Amino acid sequence: MPQTALEDILRTKFESLGGYIHLDCQYLGCSQSGNSVNVTVQHRGERVTIAATYLVGADGHHSTVRTSLSIPFDGDVYPYSFIVAEVTVVEWPFGLNAAQIYTSLDGLLICMPEPGKHRFRLIANVRDAPQLPSLELWRCIIARRAPGHACFEIANMHCSNRFRIHHRIARRYRAGRIFLAGDAAHVQSPATGQGMNLGIQDATILARIIGDAIYHGRNSEHDLDEYQRICQPRAQKVFGLTHRITLGMTLTNPVLCWVRNMVMMATNSLPMVRRKITRVISQLDL
Ligand SMILES: Cc1cc2nc3c(=O)[nH]c(=O)nc-3n(C[C@H](O)[C@H](O)[C@H](O)COP(=O)(O)OP(=O)(O)OC[C@H]3O[C@@H](n4cnc5c(N)ncnc54)[C@H](O)[C@@H]3O)c2cc1C
Structure with a gap:
């Protein structure tokens, strides 16, 4: 399914649950106090400050949220x-x-x-x-x-x-009440088509953790750090595989290319290996 079609499905679902996406809104910066984040945005030419309990920076590879927190993007x-x-x-x-x-x-x-x-x-x-x-x-x-x-x-x-x-992972996924998700937290080669899938996994896990914090008071540092404890190792695991596949697919040495093609033909002929690869690529094994 193309990414655009999936985005339409997610947007429709979000709106059916009462959410609203402000497409004409640009994040400018934020500051944190004891129990809130003050987020400044540019909305229809005006600067507006929003007081929020938590902020999720899902603003892509060049994330302004990540940069403004000075979180290193290692890779x-x-x-x-x-x-x-x-x-x-x-x-x-x-x-x-x-x-x-x-x-x-x-x-x-x-x-x-x-x-x-x-x-x-x-x-x-x-x-x-x-x-x-x-x-x-x-x-x-x-x-x-x-x-x-x-x-x-x-x-x-x-x-x-x-x-x-680029292949990069944010050193930290959280700073106080601010989280990073999707490409803002990790970018990788599209060779295995994993980037958006990882981002959706981030969103699912983070939604549960923020829900627990708001509705059940599970908001200690340890509780909120669960997000990084679960999601960062997943991203690292997917990255290792994607990096090796990217290097393998872009080889130019004739001998190594021959070895790669032999390995690919052999693995492709084994149904068990094919099933395993399908599970890994679809992230059902994470
Ligand atoms: C060629 C190519 C092929 C790919 N194929 C696949 C695939 O087959 N399967 C797969 O799973 N993944 C694939 N990916 C990866 C996938 O596209 C990304 O991982 C995914 O789009 C990341 O989503 P995101 O929402 O985190 O970031 P983005 O899609 O980058 O979205 C970030 C959003 O934040 C907005 N934004 C940025 N700054 C601000 C700001 N200051 N204020 C307000 N908004 C802001 C941007 O306008 C954008 O809308 C591919 C990537 C490439 C390059």
Whole structure:
């Protein structure tokens, strides 16, 4: 299911429970006193201060909340850039719902279909990618990385961008009454499609902990730290796997590529291993 469709489902559910999302509101900063957080936001051109019991910074990779708390974001950036595009594919040689990962000496190419359409999301690693990768560049990459029988044509490009991938985890998930969740707390390679899933797990666990604090008075330092005790090791576990898969998929040494392909073929032919991988990737094993 595409992330946009899932976001619509979550938004509808949230609103049906009485929540309201202010899309025109920008977080500027906050200060903490004994039992509240004073949050300053820019709302329709005006600065407004909100007194809240807790604040959750779920404001993404470049989180202003995390930065304003000076919480270190430990990790690194991969040495190559990635490019991503939404394209219309013609002559797709597989089922229209079948994603494909191509690994070659030239690099990685991932093709993810939007179910039921001829529209695909393509991701590739490129050492020195231009900021706005052209249709020609994508055609070149497909010709080099998708072998003969699995090759395909693209007709239209709807958007195309370059991005760098970081793998980082916040050293602390909480400062007083302020929590970090989602990409604000951890970012990783999209190679295994785990980022949003981890963020949803953060939200589920944090909702329970904040609910317990507000409604049952379980608000000691130890109670609130349960969030980091549960969620940070989960993120570290997923990161270890994603990092190894990202390195494996972007190998350029011919011998190592051959070993990787042999291992992938062997594991793919064992139903037990395939089931295990499915459980790990879907985070049912966390
Ligand atoms: C190419 C690519 C493919 C991916 N594929 C997958 C996948 O298949 N599966 C998966 O699980 N994950 C995937 N991910 C990861 C996933 O997209 C992210 O982990 C997820 O979007 C993080 O959600 P988030 O809400 O924490 O942060 P974001 O999606 O970054 O949302 C943060 C929000 O905060 C807002 N914001 C920022 N600053 C402020 C401020 N000062 N005031 C108010 N609002 C602010 C932003 O506007 C934004 O709306 C992929 C990522 C990439 C780059």
